[in-house]
Amino acid sequence: MDRIVHAFLTLEQHLRAVVSTPQSYRPSHCPHCGFGGLWGHAFYGRKADHSNGGELNPAPVPRFRCLSCNRTCSRLPLCICPRRWYAWALQQRVLSLMLFGLSLRCAAALTGLSRHTVRRWWAWLRERTEHFAFHLRSRFPELGRTEGVATFWRACLSLMPLDKAMAWLDRDGLIVP
Ligand SMILES: [Zn+2]
DSSP states (O other): OOOBOSOOOSHHHHHHHHHHOGGGGOOSSOTTTOOSOEEEEEEEEEOOOOSSSOTTOSEEEEEEEETTTOOEEEOBOTTSOSSOSSOHHHHHHHHHHHHTTOOHHHHHHHHTOOHHHHHHHHHHHHHHHHHHHHHHHHHOGGGTTOOSHHHHHHHHHHHSOHHHHHHHHHHTTOOOO
16 A cells, blocks of 8 residues: 655645656555565556646656566555545545534535535545544554544544545555545
């Protein structure tokens, strides 16, 4: 795993970095076999610009090939969510509304998302909270005393944004959206 590089909060920073410091994306080890030698292997394009015009799409995502097992892997900056097209900030906004007790209908109306999407994200968060909380607490002991889904995430999101929390979980080998 470890798909997310803990840097580059904006797409502009990411675009500069892939040109000026591409080595900052190179994983130390192959996620498949653990070998320590990976070569840059071009880029693939990812929709990542959520602005109206989407002028920065497609964003290049660096890919690497393992010299031992020959498989490839890619690394994403913090500003690109691995499995969801939506920006982390929007996901955090809608989840925060739910965490503070707003109704699904209300959270959807306030963020412009469909109720289906809000329901799915909310269910996803609740289902994984116990597992995620276990990992985040072992890294951030100050989260240790909170109980319940809402209390835990309110404490966590006041300590770090959702993208950072997910990047830590990704580093622990967990699947994040
Ligand atoms: Zn390998």
